[in-house]
Amino acid sequence: MNVLITYPASRAQKLVDMCQQHRIFAIYQPIFSVELGADLLDLPSAMSRLNAGDNVIILSKEAFDFAWQTLADTGFAYRADLNYFVADKYLAAYVTAKTTRPVHYPDTEQCNQLLQLGKLLQLTDKKVLILCAEEQRGLFQNQLAEAKQVQYLACYYHKHIEQLTAQLSLAKRAGIDTILIENEDVLLTLYEQIAAEDCQWLVKTRLVVISQHIANIAEKLGWQSDQVIIAGQTDNQTLLNTMLTFINKAN
Incomplete structure (x- = not known):
């Protein structure tokens, strides 16, 4: 092989x-090479506008790492009063180790784990902040229709x-x-x-x-x-x- x-x-x-x-x-x-996303400058204010109990979806390790560094550089952190969601248990373990926050993830036996995330969220009267790549804007938007507000924040983008x-x-x-x-x-x-x-x-x-x-x-x-x-x-x-x-x- x-x-x-x-x-x-x-x-x-x-x-x-x-x-x-x-x-x-x-x-x-x-x-691809992974480049800094233009939205990162808006991350601290986007996090601060969330209410206690709102949802943050982290779509990849790269999104988390770029967001983590941006928050650290500006004196912010991943808040303890928010609900965090990722696609699989390995990313969940990584995020928890770095932040000490509990992280939720879908059944890892599902064939498309990202599509299962929307089923985990409590959406009524809740905001959703999605940390993602530029090309992931709009992902599973239909599943989040019941949310009070959905914001996609591009932490990075891929360059061929x-x-x-x-x-x-x-x-x-x-x-x-x-x-x-x-x-x-x-x-x-x-x-x-x-x-x-x-x-x-x-x-x-x-x-x-x-x-x-x-x-x-x-x-x-x-x-x-x-x-x-x-x-x-x-x-x-x-x-x-x-x-x-x-x-x-x-x-």
């Missing part, structure tokens, strides 16, 4: 090292890596046969940026994804169902265990 890791740099190098310890060839290829097409061609020549995909934006970007002569290689690679939702998108793009492995979680140990399980079955 030769693996291309497209996860954020904060986790990717560690996963490369873990793969190498198990004699799995792995390289890291970022798909230059010369990605050429880098993917290099991955092909390096013998990559497995690609780790964190979200549908990464999958779609790979598919859109691949050179025409490399497209058949791409759709014949094995994908390791985190949900059935992403697997369904991959199949619509041309991957066979038996080429897509659902890991279920994004933490490094789960991803490594998923790959090792596949290798053991193949042997």
Whole structure:
């Protein structure tokens, strides 16, 4: 198994090292760079306008980290009188460790965890502040229709890596046969940026994804169902265990 890791740099190098310890060839290829969002300057005032018992949804570790630093730099913190929600238990544990605040998350067995968040919230007469990426504005807006007020605050945005097409061609020549995909934006970007002569290689690679939702998108793009492995979680140990399980079955 030769693996291309497209996860954020904060986790990717560690996963490369873990793969190498198990004699799995792995390289890291970022798909996006993560840039500061323009809304961050509004975060302290947005937090202060929330009432006790209002809801804050944190859509990613990147959104939390950028928001955390902005609040710290301006003398603010994550308030104790608000309700915090994230997409999975790993992000919940991370946020709780940093803030000491309790954090709620949906059933991690659901195929699209983000879509389950709206079911957890008490919305009547409550405000909702969503810490997100620029491209996530409007996400599950229909589910939040009962809220008193919904505000999306873009903490960061993704910028495409230059010369990605050429880098993917290099991955092909390096013998990559497995690609780790964190979200549908990464999958779609790979598919859109691949050179025409490399497209058949791409759709014949094995994908390791985190949900059935992403697997369904991959199949619509041309991957066979038996080429897509659902890991279920994004933490490094789960991803490594998923790959090792596949290798053991193949042997």
